Amino acid sequence: xxxxxxxxxxxxxxxxxxxxxxxxxxxxxxELPRVREELRRHTAAQGPVELRDRLxxxxxxxxxxxxxxxxxxxxxxxRRTGDAFLVAVSDGDPRTPPTPxxxxxxxxxxxxxxxxxxxxxxxxxxxxxxxxxxxAVLPRR
Numbered sequence: 001x002x003x004x005x006x007x008x009x010x011x012x013x014x015x016x017x018x019x020x021x022x023x024x025x026x027x028x029x030x031e032l033p034r035v036r037e038e039l040r041r042h043t044a045a046q047g048p049v050e051l052r053d054r055l056x057x058x059x060x061x062x063x064x065x066x067x068x069x070x071x072x073x074x075x076x077x078x079r080r081t082g083d084a085f086l087v088a089v090s091d092g093d094p095r096t097p098p099t100p101x102x103x104x105x106x107x108x109x110x111x112x113x114x115x116x117x118x119x120x121x122x123x124x125x126x127x128x129x130x131x132x133x134x135x136a137v138l139p140r141r
Contacts, residue, residue, distance in 0.1 A: 010099075010123060013125075016137060018086040020080050021079030051140060055085055
């Protein structure tokens with residue numbers, strides 16, 4: 001798989017199989033520092049510091065987007081695939097796909113999806129029932 005690129009929207013696709021890892025139910029952005037600390041501890045011995053920093057950034061961007069814009073319940077997880085980590089965040093807005101900002105002044109924010117696409121080897125989203133899940137795969141090397 002090559003590097004992902006965020007165009008007009010993210011591809012609608014299922015993530016690769018993943019297992020073992022951490023999972024959180026979130027209701028407010030004030031919970032994100034605790035989530036980041038748990039992820040730091042969990043990944044401390046699983047790769048270089050740069051990997052941990054990328055995982056933290058991707059999880060934080062996805063979870064904060066879901067909490068601010070997704071509505072309803074938010075669930076986040078970081079799991080292992082064969083040679084990568086899968087970061088997935090679900091929210092209660094299945095009608096609105098992840099849409100990267102286009103032609104926006106960077107000072108206005110909204111560039112997180114572009115950043116996630118650049119850091120990942122694959123990314124996408126899908127709807128199941130009344131939830132939307134946005135996901136990204138980050139290599140462990």
